[in-house]
């Protein structure tokens with residue numbers, strides 16, 4: 001009988017929470033033969049990254065994963081309902097009766113709290129730490145993704161390198177994919193940039209720099225992203241399919257695309273702007289230069305996290321251009337003190353070939369730590 005595993009996912013906002021849980025669920029099912037149940041409280045957000053999801057279904061099977069709409073904390077559970085491995089994503093509170101039923105199981109399930117990704121050093125000390133339940137005979141372990149061998153590593157499918165390599169070495173496949181998104185031949189031949197960021201990114205200033213720059217840039221932006229900057233560029237609110245050119249810059253608004261297509265978009269572009277957690281990791285697997293817009297936290301805690309990542313990544317990339325650009329993009333440095341956006345862009349643009357080469361080196365370095373799904377299963381097995 002295959003191992004059973006439950007993932008509890010509460011969508012706090014946006015798409016990263018379900019994006020990560022869905023990716024993990026699919027991989028555990030497809031590559032490890034685990035029988036996964038994904039409990040998720042927001043099917044509408046799920047459907048945006050995975051169109052086959054039926055938002056009205058209490059239970060459904062998608063890509064071999066049992067998806068359950070997690071609607072209440074008050075449902076009843078018996079030990080027979082409990083999975084061998086229970087993952088709560090990001091400390092979401094799983095239903096009290098589920099926890100009681102976990103305690104009644106023999107043997108008791110492995111209970112993991114899967115945490116968010118950060119490059120800070122402290123995660124190495126907290127990764128796999130146990131926490132005893134105050135009342136029940138249960139222990140929960142913290143599990144941290146990360147960038148070193150003392151963490152759980154990063155989510156990455158086994159077949160990803162082959163799939164990406166085939167796509168990136170097949171000009172016709174790239175062309176057909178981009179054409180399907182409406183991207184014209186002319187745009188495909190420009191410097192192709194994907195733009196995914198939070199609303200507070202200085203996207204309008206960057207677009208100005210692109211518009212007045214020497215290099216033709218085609219910027220592909222999902223509908224609703226950088227909405228103010230895109231509206232200012234178009235002169236009206238823009239919808240999927242809208243396209244406009246001013247100076248050297250063409251902006252094309254894309255629909256929100258399914259998760260596997262988003263990967264292909266990252267593979268197809270020359271430079272990717274990504275955000276949050278999941279798209280950030282996917283950009284690291286695209287073999288292309290990228291700029292990360294980090295999710296903002298109180299007291300600028302995110303600037304510390306950004307610097308911790310840049311210290312690892314941009315040090316490997318041996319280029320200050322990415323570091324300076326990233327700090328300004330995230331409001332952690334003043335663009336005026338770096339010569340302004342045209343200068344920041346010129347420097348980043350000049351560094352792109354070096355950054356593309358170091359993206360491959362970084363990927364190899366990360367691969368040495370194994371992948372999060374396999375590492376997590378190995379750790380769970382060591383506890384049973």
Ligand SMILES: Cc1cn([C@H]2C[C@H](O)[C@@H](COP(=O)(O)OP(=O)(O)O[C@H]3O[C@@H](C)[C@H](O)[C@@H](O)[C@H]3O)O2)c(=O)[nH]c1=O
Pocket residue numbers: 012013014015016017018019020048049116196222255256257258259260262275276277278279280295
């Ligand atoms: C643009 C786009 C993204 N996606 C997917 C890729 C990712 O799985 C997902 C986006 O997730 P992220 O990149 O993580 O960014 P995000 O900002 O959407 O998500 C998260 O950021 C985390 C740091 C927070 O903890 C979360 O609460 C959440 O805000 O959406 C598509 O499937 N199609 C698309 O067209």
